[in-house]
Amino acid sequence: MSNLTWRVLLIITIGLTSEGSIWQTKEDVYESFQKTPPLQEIKEYLMKYFLDRRDHTRGKRFIPYHDIIFILDSSKFLSEENFNLSVITAQNLVTRFDPDTQFASIIFGTNATISFNFHFARVAIESFGKVGYQGGKRNTFDALQAAQNMLLLNHNSGVRDGSRKKVLLVTTGPCERTLTETIKLQRLIWVAMQIKNLGAEVFVVAVGNRIPRIEELLLIPSSTDVHFYRVANMTAFKSLVDEIPIHIVYQDDY
Numbered sequence: 001m002s003n004l005t006w007r008v009l010l011i012i013t014i015g016l017t018s019e020g021s022i023w024q025t026k027e028d029v030y031e032s033f034q035k036t037p038p039l040q041e042i043k044e045y046l047m048k049y050f051l052d053r054r055d056h057t058r059g060k061r062f063i064p065y066h067d068i069i070f071i072l073d074s075s076k077f078l079s080e081e082n083f084n085l086s087v088i089t090a091q092n093l094v095t096r097f098d099p100d101t102q103f104a105s106i107i108f109g110t111n112a113t114i115s116f117n118f119h120f121a122r123v124a125i126e127s128f129g130k131v132g133y134q135g136g137k138r139n140t141f142d143a144l145q146a147a148q149n150m151l152l153l154n155h156n157s158g159v160r161d162g163s164r165k166k167v168l169l170v171t172t173g174p175c176e177r178t179l180t181e182t183i184k185l186q187r188l189i190w191v192a193m194q195i196k197n198l199g200a201e202v203f204v205v206a207v208g209n210r211i212p213r214i215e216e217l218l219l220i221p222s223s224t225d226v227h228f229y230r231v232a233n234m235t236a237f238k239s240l241v242d243e244i245p246i247h248i249v250y251q252d253d254y
């Protein structure tokens with residue numbers, strides 16, 4: 001994946017220094033994001049950057065507690081079965097965090113709904129059990145706006161001052177829009193930027209063999225090298241999360 005950073009830098013350099021691109025075009029770079037890396041590699045990135053499990057020393061923790069927001073695609077572009085898998089995978093991810101982590105969730109199709117506000121693991125896992133499939137359009141904009149206004153900026157959501165905030169968007173493609181609706185794209189970039197300005201890191205899991213308009217999805221994560229993950233299907237995403245060891249402290253009933 002770090003290879004991609006290098007390529008993006010290369011393109012920027014070529015863009016700045018010459019008219020014609022000698023080695024690669026922009027399209028080639030976008031094409032490289034279509035590739036799904038080996039699950040082992042994605043797992044390591046997810047553990048390191050999303051779960052913050054950098055090494056397994058038991059000593060002092062240097063990181064503060066986390067407040068995590070799951071944003072799950074529930075549009076017609078994924079089946080109910082795959083949506084269910086996505087929910088189960090989110091539940092499984094919950095048990096991979098430190099026990100002082102809080103979780104909230106948003107489900108989106110044509111509209112975004114807050115499934116639940118910030119709670120510790122046990123309540124979060126229970127609440128995930130009650131979310132239902134929506135279908136409809138893929139309104140990623142609405143989902144990001146809900147994350148900003150109803151979770152991050154709303155203290156009634158249970159969001160904690162001083163927490164390290166992370167958003168994980170699991171989706172099958174970019175926000176739905178007609179190609180002439182550039183305003184929608186601008187608003188999407190704007191809301192994603194505002195979430196990052198609030199101090200939240202944004203991660204994207206892009207699910208599917210090929211993602212049309214993948215370049216529009218690349219505008220959302222905090223970076224394209226460590227915040228953007230490509231998996232071929234929901235089963236693959238679930239199986240890589242299953243491989244991550246559960247925190248030893250979860251023996252206590254949190």
Ligand SMILES: *[C@@H]1O[C@H](CO)[C@@H](O)[C@H](O)[C@H]1NC(C)=O
Pocket residue numbers: 080081084129
């Ligand atoms: C998805 O999960 C819901 C609730 O857990 C269940 O009622 C439904 O039958 C499941 N759908 C599929 C296709 O597995």
Ligand SMILES: *[C@@H]1O[C@H](CO)[C@@H](O)[C@H](O)[C@H]1NC(C)=O
Pocket residue numbers: 110111
């Ligand atoms: C979803 O959004 C559309 C358009 O903004 C609105 O007309 C509709 O009432 C909303 N549906 C629900 C269930 O909130």
Ligand SMILES: *[C@@H]1O[C@H](CO)[C@@H](O)[C@H](O)[C@H]1NC(C)=O
Pocket residue numbers: 036231232233235236
């Ligand atoms: C899911 O993707 C993996 C590769 O990551 C592949 O081996 C598997 O066959 C795919 N499963 C389905 C149901 O498409």
